[in-house]
Amino acid sequence: MESFRPKALLVAMVVLPFAGSVQAEQVATTESKSNKRLLNEVVIIDSAVDPAAQTGASYKVTKEELEQFGYTDINRILRDVPGVYIQEEEGFGLRPNISIRGAVAKRNSKLTMMEDGVLIAPAPYADPAAYYFPYSGRMSGIEILKGPEVLRYGPHTVGGAVNLLSTPIPDAEQGQVDVETGTFGNQKTHAWYGSQEGQWGFLVETYRHNNSGFQQIDGSNRDTGFAIQDHVVKLRWRSSANATFAQQVDLKAQYSEEVSNASYIGLTDADYRANPTRRYGLTELDQMNNRHSLFQLRHQIALADEGVLTSSIYRTDFFRDWYKVSDINGQGVGGFLYDANTDAAKQDILDGVAAATIRVKSNARDYFGQGIQSEYSDAFYVGSVRHEWLFGARYHEDEVSRYQPADTFSQDANGNLSYVSTSVVGAGDNRVGEAEALSFWAQDRMILDRWQITTLLRYEDIKTLETRYSDGKPRKVVSGTPKRFNTDELMAGIGATYALTEEVTLLGGVHQGFTPAGAGATTQPEESVNWELGGRYRSGDRSVDAIAFFSDYSNIVQDCTVAAPCTGGVTTGSTQIGEAEVFGLELAYRDVLYRRGSWSVPARLTWTWTDAEISGSAISGSGDPNIAESGDGLPYLAEQMVAVTVGLDNGTGWASYLSGTLRDGVCIAYGCGRVNDPLLGTDTFWTFDLASHYQLTQNAEVYARVENLLDEQAIASRSPAGIRVNMPRYAGVGFKVSF
Numbered sequence: 181m182e183s184f185r186p187k188a189l190l191v192a193m194v195v196l197p198f199a200g201s202v203q204a205e206q207v208a209t210t211e212s213k214s215n216k217r218l219l220n221e222v223v224i225i226d227s228a229v230d231p232a233a234q235t236g237a238s239y240k241v242t243k244e245e246l247e248q249f250g251y252t253d254i255n256r257i258l259r260d261v262p263g264v265y266i267q268e269e270e271g272f273g274l275r276p277n278i279s280i281r282g283a284v285a286k287r288n289s290k291l292t293m294m295e296d297g298v299l300i301a302p303a304p305y306a307d308p309a310a311y312y313f314p315y316s317g318r319m320s321g322i323e324i325l326k327g328p329e330v331l332r333y334g335p336h337t338v339g340g341a342v343n344l345l346s347t348p349i350p351d352a353e354q355g356q357v358d359v360e361t362g363t364f365g366n367q368k369t370h371a372w373y374g375s376q377e378g379q380w381g382f383l384v385e386t387y388r389h390n391n392s393g394f395q396q397i398d399g400s401n402r403d404t405g406f407a408i409q410d411h412v413v414k415l416r417w418r419s420s421a422n423a424t425f426a427q428q429v430d431l432k433a434q435y436s437e438e439v440s441n442a443s444y445i446g447l448t449d450a451d452y453r454a455n456p457t458r459r460y461g462l463t464e465l466d467q468m469n470n471r472h473s474l475f476q477l478r479h480q481i482a483l484a485d486e487g488v489l490t491s492s493i494y495r496t497d498f499f500r501d502w503y504k505v506s507d508i509n510g511q512g513v514g515g516f517l518y519d520a521n522t523d524a525a526k527q528d529i530l531d532g533v534a535a536a537t538i539r540v541k542s543n544a545r546d547y548f549g550q551g552i553q554s555e556y557s558d559a560f561y562v563g564s565v566r567h568e569w570l571f572g573a574r575y576h577e578d579e580v581s582r583y584q585p586a587d588t589f590s591q592d593a594n595g596n597l598s599y600v601s602t603s604v605v606g607a608g609d610n611r612v613g614e615a616e617a618l619s620f621w622a623q624d625r626m627i628l629d630r631w632q633i634t635t636l637l638r639y640e641d642i643k644t645l646e647t648r649y650s651d652g653k654p655r656k657v658v659s660g661t662p663k664r665f666n667t668d669e670l671m672a673g674i675g676a677t678y679a680l681t682e683e684v685t686l687l688g689g690v691h692q693g694f695t696p697a698g699a700g701a702t703t704q705p706e707e708s709v710n711w712e713l714g715g716r717y718r719s720g721d722r723s724v725d726a727i728a729f730f731s732d733y734s735n736i737v738q739d740c741t742v743a744a745p746c747t748g749g750v751t752t753g754s755t756q757i758g759e760a761e762v763f764g765l766e767l768a769y770r771d772v773l774y775r776r777g778s779w780s781v782p783a784r785l786t787w788t789w790t791d792a793e794i795s796g797s798a799i800s801g802s803g804d805p806n807i808a809e810s811g812d813g814l815p816y817l818a819e820q821m822v823a824v825t826v827g828l829d830n831g832t833g834w835a836s837y838l839s840g841t842l843r844d845g846v847c848i849a850y851g852c853g854r855v856n857d858p859l860l861g862t863d864t865f866w867t868f869d870l871a872s873h874y875q876l877t878q879n880a881e882v883y884a885r886v887e888n889l890l891d892e893q894a895i896a897s898r899s900p901a902g903i904r905v906n907m908p909r910y911a912g913v914g915f916k917v918s919f
Contacts, residue, residue, distance in 0.1 A: 223297070223323060223343070223345070224294070224297065224323050224325050224329075224332075224333065224341060224343045225238045225240050225323045225325060225343075234325075234329065235327065235328060235329055235625070235632060235634040235675035235676065235677055235687065235689060236325065236326055236327020236328050236329045236330070236675050236687070236689050236712065237263070237325075237326040237327045237687075237712055237714070237725070237727045237729070237766065238323070238324065238325050238326065238327070238329075239261045239262065239323075239324045239725075239768060240321060240322070240323050240324070241257055241258075241260065241261065241321060241322040241323075241324075242321055243320045243321050245260075246319065246320070246321070246322075248825075248827070248835075248837045248871060249837065249839065249869055249871045249885060250358075250360070250871065250883065250885055250914065251316070251317075252272075252273070252315070252316060252317035252368065252389060253272055253273030253316070253907075254273045254276050254278075254313060254316040255268060255273040255276055256273065256869070256887070257316055257322060258276075258278065258322070258324070259821070259823050259841050259843075260784070260786055260823045260825070261324050261786065262725075262727075262766035262767060262768050262786040262787065262788045262821075263280060263281050263326060263340075263727075263729065263764065263766045263788055264278065264279070264280055264324060264788075265278070265279040265280075265282075265790075265816065265817060265818060265821070266278060266279075267279075267286075267816045267897055267899070268896035268897045268904055268906060269897060269899075269900075269904055270440075270442050270904070271394065271896075271904075271905065271906060271907035272391065272406065272907065273313075273316070274313075274406060274438070274440060274442070275287075275311050275313070275442075276288065276313050277816070278291060278342070279291075279339065279816070279817070280324070280326060280339030280340035280342075281326060281339050281340065281710070281729055281731055281762065281764065282339070282731055282760075282762030282764070282790065282792050282814060282817055283336075283338045283339030283340075283693075283695075283731075284736070284738065284814075284815075286309055287308070287309035287310060287311065288301070288308075288309075288313065288342075289308040289309035289336075289695075290308075290336055290338055290339050290695050290706070291336055291339050291340055291341065291342055292304070292330065292333045292334055292335065292336045292337070292340075292341040292342070293313070293341075293342050293344075294333065294341065294342065294343045294344070295314055295343070295344045295345075295346060295474075296343070296344075296345065296346055296432070296476065297343060297492075298476055298478075298492055298494045298553075299494070299496075299549065299551070299576065300314060300344070300474070300496065301549070302472075302496060302498040302547035302548075302549060302578070302580070303547045303548075303549055303578035303579060303580045303613070303615070304335060304336070304549065304576075304578065305335060305576065305578055305615035305616075305617050305642060305644065305696055305698070305699075306578050306579055306580050306613040306614055306615035306644060306698060306699040307545075307547070307578075307580040307613055307698055307699065308336065308695070308696070308698055309698070310498070310500075310545075310547060310580070311468075311470070311500055311502065312470070312472060312498050312500070312547075314344050315387060315389070315408060315410050315436065316344070317368065317370060317387055317389060318346065318347060318370060318385060318387040318410055318412070319344050319345060319346060319347075320345050320346065320347050320348060321344075321345035322342065322343070322344055322345065323341075323342070323343040323345065324340060324341070324342055325340055325341045325342075325343070326339070326340040326712070326729070327340075327675055327687075327689050327691070327710075327712050328634065328636055328673030328674060328675040328689040328690065328691040329623070329634065329636065329673075329675065330691070331621060331623075331636040331637070331638040331671055331672075331673045331691055331692075332570075332572070332621055332623055332636065332638070334619060334621070334638055334640060334694075335617065335619065335640055335642070335694070335695065335696055336694075336695040336696075337638070337671060337691065337692070337693045337694050337695070338693030338694065338695050338706055338707075338708045338710070338731070338733075339693070346412060346414075346432075347372050347374075347383060347385055347412070348383075349374050349375075349376060349381040349382065349383045349414055349416050350374045350375065350376065350381075350383070351376050352375065352376060353374075353375040353377075354373070354374060354375065354918070354919070355371070355372060355373035355374070355918070355919050356370075356371065356372055356373075356916065356917070356918045356919070357369070357370075357371040357916070357917050358370040358371070358914060358915075358916040359914060359915055359916075360912050360913065360914035360915075361912060361913065361914070362910060362911055362912025362913065363909070363910050363911050363912065364391050364392055364393060364394050364405065364910065365390070365391060365392030365403075365405065366389075366390070366391045366392075366910070366912055367388075367389070367390045367391075368388070368389045368390075368914075369386070369387070369388045369389075370385075370386075370387045370388075371385070371386050372384065372385035372386070372412075373385075374414070376416070379417055379418050379419070379420060380415075380416065380417055380418075381414075381415070381416035381417075381418070382413075382414060382415050382416065383412070383413070383414040384412075384413055384414075385411065385412040385413075385414075386409070386410070386411050386412075387408070387409070387410040387411075388408065388409050388410075389406070389407075389408040390405070390406070390407045390408070391405040391406055392404070392405040393405035393406070393441065394457050394907060394908050395457050395458065395459040396457060396458060396459060397459045397460075397461060397463065397464050398458070398459065398460055398461035398531075398532055398595065399461045399464075399532065399595050400461060400464045402441060402464055403441060404441050404442070404443075404459060405440070405441060406438060406439065406440035406441070406442070407438070407439045407440075408436070408437070408438045409436060409437050410434070410435075410436035411434065411435050411436070412432065412433070412434045413432070413433045413434075414430065414431065414432050414433075415430070415431040416428065416429065416430050416431075417429045425481050425482055425483060426481070426482040427479070427480065427481045427482070428479070428480045428481075429477070429478070429479050429480075430476070430477070430478045430479075430480075431476070431477050432474070432475070432476040432477075432478075433473075433474065433475055433476075434472075434473065434474040434475075435471075435472070435473045435474075436471070436472045436473075437470070437471050437472075438468065438469070438470050439467065439468070439469050440467070440468045441466065441467050441468075442466060442467070442468050442502075442504075443459065443463040443466035443504055443505065444466070444504050444505065444506075444513055444900045444901050445459075445460060445462075445463050445466075445504075445505055445513050445517060445901050445902055446517065446897075446898070446900075446901060446902030446903045446904045446905075447459075447460075447517075447902050447903045447905075448517060448520050448521045448527065448530065448902060448903070449521055449858075449859065449903065450521070450527075451530075452895065452903045452905070456893045456903075456905045457893075457905065457908065460530045460531075460532070461532045461595045462505060462508070462529075462530070462532065462536075462538050462591055462595070462597065463504070463505055464597070465503060465505075465540055465589075465597070466502075466503065466504040466505060466540075467502075467503050467504075468500065468501070468502045468503075468504075469500070469501045469502075469503075470498065470499060470500040470501070471497075471498070471499045471500075472496070472497070472498045472499075473496070473497045473498075474494070474495070474496050474497075475494065475495045475496075476492060476493075476494045477492065477493050477494075478490065478491070478492040479491050479492075483558075484558065485559075486557075486558055486559045487556065487557065487558040488556070488557050488558075489554065489555075489556045490554065490555050490556075490557075491552070491553070491554040491555075492552070492553050492554075493550075493551070493552045494549075494550060494551060494552075494553075495548070495549070495550040496547075496548065496549045496550070497546075497547070497548050498546075498547040498548070499544075499545070499546050499547070500543075500544070500545055500547075501542055501543065501544040501545075502543040503540060503541070503542050503543070504540065504541065504543065505538055505539070505540050506539050506540065506541040506543075506586060507539045508526075508529060508536055508537070508538055508539075509529070509536050509537055510537070510539075512901075513900070513901040513902075514899075514900060514901040514902075516901070517530075517901045517902035518859060518902075521859055529591070531595075532591065532594070532595025533593055533594075533595070534591075534593060535590070535591060535592055535593055536590075536591045537588060537589075537590060537591075537600075538588070538589045538590070538591055538597065539586050539587070539588050539589075539603075540586065540587050540588075540589060541584055541585070541586040541587075541609075542584055542585050542586065542587070543584050544582070544583055544584055545580055545581065545582050545584075546579075546580070546581045547578070547579065547580050547581075548578060548579055549576065549577075549578035549579075550576070550577060550578070551574055551575055551576035551577065552574070552575055553572065553573065553574035553575075553576075553619075554572065554573055554574075555570055555571070555572035555573075556570060556571055556572070557569065557570035558570075564628060565626050565627070565628045566626070566627040566628070567624055567625070567626055567627075568624070568625040568627065569622070569623065569624040569625070570622070570623050571620075571621070571622045571623075572619075572620070572621045572622075573618075573619065573620050573621075574617075574618075574619045575616075575617075575618055575619075576616070576617045576618075576619070577614070577615065577616040577617070578614075578615050579612065579613065579614045579615070580612070580613045580699070581611075581612045581613075581654070581655075582609060582610065582611050582612070583605060583609070583610055583654045584605065584609035584610070585602055585603060585605050585609070586602070586603045586609075587599060587600075587601070587602050587603075588600040588601050588602070588603065604652040605652045605653075606650070606652075607648035607649060607650045607659035607660070608648070610648065610649045610650070610652070610653075610654065610659075611646060611647060611648040611649065611700070612646070612647050612649075612655065613644065613645070613646045613698065613699030613700055614644065614645045614646075614647075614699060615642060615643065615644045615645075615696075615698075615699055616642075616643050617640060617641065617642045617643070617696075618640075618641045619638070619639065619640050619641075620637075620638070620639045621636070621637065621638040621639070622636065622637045623635070623636045623637075624636075630678055630679040630680075631676065631677070631678055631679075632676065632677045632678075633674070633675075633676045634674065634675045634676070634689075635672075635673070635674050636672065636673040636674070636675075636691065637670070637671070637672050637673075638670075638671045638672075638673075639668070639669070639670050639671070640667075640668060640669050640671075640694065640696070641668040642666070642667050642668065642696050643664070643665075643666045644663075644664070644665045644666075644696075644698070644699040644700070644701070645662055645663065645664050645665075645699060646662060646663040646699045646700035647662040647663075648660060648662075663699075663700050663702065665697075665699075665701065665702060667696065667704070667705055669694050669705065669707075671691065671692040671693075671694055672691070672692055673689065673690065673691025673692065674689060674690060674691070675687065675688065675689030675690075675691075676688055676689065680715075683717055683718055683719045684715060684716070684717050685715060685716045685717075685718075686714075686715045687712070687713070687714055687715060687716065687727070688711075688712065688713045688714075689711070689712050690709065690710065690711045690712075691709075691710055692707070692708070692709055692710075693706075693707060693708035693709065693710050693731070693733075694706070694707055694708075695737070697737050701737075703737055703755060703756045704735055704737075704756070705735070705737065706733070706735055706736060706737040707733070707734050707735050708731050708732060708733040708734065709731075709732045709734075710729065710730070710731045710732075711729065711730040711731075711732075712727055712728065712729045712730075713727070713728050713729075714726050714727030714728055714766075715727075721770070721771055721772040721782075722770070722771040722772075723768075723769070723770045723771075724767075724768070724769050725766070725767070725768040725769075726765075726766070726767050727765070727766045728763075728764070728765050728766075729762075729763070729764050729765075729766065730761070730762070730763050730764075731760075731761070731762040731763075732759075732761055733759055733760040733761070733762070734759055735756060735758075735759070736756070736757040736758060736759070736760050736794075736808075737755070737756055737757065738755050738756075738757050757794070757797070757808045757850075758794055758795075758796050758797035758799075758808055758810075759794070759795045759796035759797075760792065760793065760794050760795055760796075760814060761792070761793055761795045762790065762791075762792040762814070762817075763790070763791045763792070764788060764789060764790040764791065765787075765788070765789045766786075766787075766788050767785070767786065767787040767788075768784075768785075768786045769783075769784060769785040769786070770782075770783070770784040770785075771783055771784075773826075777831075778830055778831030778832055779828075779829070779830050779831060780827075780829050780831065781826065781827065781828055781829075782826075782827045782829065783824070783825065783826045783827070784824070784825050785822075785823070785824045785825075786821075786822070786823045786824075787820075787821070787822050787823075788818075788820070788821040789819065789820055790817060790818065790819055790821075791819070792813055792814040792817050793811060793812070793813060793814075794808045794809065794810055794811065794812040794813070794814070794850065795810065796810060797809050797810045797812075803854075803855075804851065805849040805850065805851030805852055805854060805855050805857065805860060806849050806850065806851070807850065807851065808850040808851070809850070809851060809854070812850040812851050812852075812853065812854070813847055813850065813852065813853060814850070815846070815847060815848050815849055815850060815852075816846050816847075816848060816897075816899075817846060818843065818844035818845075818846050819844050820842065820844045821842065821843070821844060822840075822841065822842040823839070823840070823841045823842075824839070824840050824841075825837055825838070825839040825840075826838050832875075833874060833875030833876075834872075834873065834874050834875070835872070835873050836870070836871065836872040836873070837870070837871050837872075838868065838869070838870050839868065839869045839870075840866055840867070840868045841866065841867045841868075841869075842864070842865075842866055843863075843864065843865055843866075843867065843894075843896070844864050845861055845862050845863050845864040846861070846862050847860055847861055848860050848861065848862065848897075848898045848899060859898070860898070861895075861898075862894075862895045862896060862897060862898060863894035863895040863896070865892050865894040865906075866890075866892065867887075867888055867892060867906065868888070868889040868890055868892075869885070869886065869887045869888070869889060870885065870886045870889050871883065871884070871885035871886075872884050872885070879917055879918045879919060880915070880916070880917045880918075881915070881916045881917075882913070882914070882915050882916075883913070883914050883915075883916065884911075884912070884913045884914075885911075885912055885914075886909065886910065886911045886912075887907065887909070887910040888906065888907060888908060888909045888910065889909065890909075891908055891909035892906075893905055893906065893908060894906055
């Protein structure tokens, strides 16, 4: 396909405002917003109800939908969203791998992840593939944005943006306590209290979640669960009602900790068939420890009739140490688990009946990200064309510092581990990646009768530096020449909606996708041209979104990690895969199927079909399924995804919901279709969840829920090393009180 030229959109942005008869600029009077209005949370989706409000495809998981099943697993929440792909890892959603419209799912590295409109990834430029995702159990909503308007956010625009909405400060004194207990030793407590008194508002919130896990470690009484605590404090000041300009200042501070006895190592096929929840004894010491803190200060001021200036400063700090088995007898765990399917000697080592040398690495990393951003929005008229425009800028810097020593243990023929030594840390495990970026973006939404046309520009100027150290001490003697890499990118997009009737809106758009490769990489950034075309229907309770998308990648980049090594087992930096084309269809349907008296039957359905192919690769004839060749598919990209939910609500305090999700089997390697290897695929399976709520009083509710109702166990993933299964049946009961 011919390359997309930003110059064409630059011309369009200049010409389109004057497409009608040019008259003296006039300010809207009937549509203007009072400069005394209250300024609330920052959202990225203007309206989930108004079909013309958003130019591109969007989806919002509302607070009410989150409460239906009370999920704490982000994977279970997002499977309701069309065009979003999930790769399971440990069954609880603590370390999700999320993809949007075919962008690679590893560690969410190809999506822009935000909380309350501010970047939340630990190092989105220097190291986008990081093990952090905010705990969804404390969120009040989740927004997913695709299409041209992702250029407003960035830096990752090849797929889309995810914005998590934290619990808002209430308008009046209010609080809630939600406790739940269930199988696997599950204990969850979520409590918050807040108020708005005069010009001041506040919120205090705590979220605690403990679980003993569903796996059993051979010969060990150590559990495989986790302990999480997450705390948030918010403070707000609003200007007085008679102020000349309405202003609001929001301060948010957050701190969380997690300890989870998680491992990279899964199971061989034979062991999975014998006991899908087994875990090998040599992984007994594997454990993740992390700490995360966040600080956000946001100021909003309403200027003129419709002008709003929003400015934020933010800082995130994240420390993680995943102490886990990295190699066995000198071989990486991914290759070792694969070989053990046919190598009896390696299977004996996993079973703990043969001696071996086990290396357990402390994968300790410190991250920080900080920045300042500002965006001004306003509106004006040129003739009869209304322009809603905005301009924004952000300066951001982030860093990842690795210092990763490894301990060597010997395993005897009884499966016992004995400490041997600690290795000197080499340059590959003793390095610092840094990035600084300057971003600018502009958007103009033009409204004329039934048309809305939105043009967008985004510019990223990125500088990265990776420094390695060779003396076994953090940041002492530099090893080799530091890797510097500078890149800048101008992206453009245009989208349009046309109100065919009051209920039906057509939409279409195209934008350039971009994602930086991270510090230490010498490859060019990932780039794509993304198209979408479809329509929306809104009438009463019924809504339908049907959208086709096409992503033309001119350069797919794979981040090389231990979980997803590149060719030759490389686990650092990145590599260029080649060109690819991803085509898909998305359908989202919501309705009330039946209503009589107070009774109702709400329902929703989402469906995604995807076809993806490597359209150009520099390599051919290698025979290695892990090396992409022309005609190959993309790993972990399901062809079919279906999610359906049906409820029964009597309107007087009792409601039940049943959800069914189809997970299509996927290939885990590019060349899975070229070779007949059952070890390169996952299972196709359905999962059903059930939840029921009963209102005891106006402010008190009891609920019960069951996840994986039929206790269906399947191969959900084969990464990072060996088979990973989905969570077995979970049953829990809870009590919620509001005040």
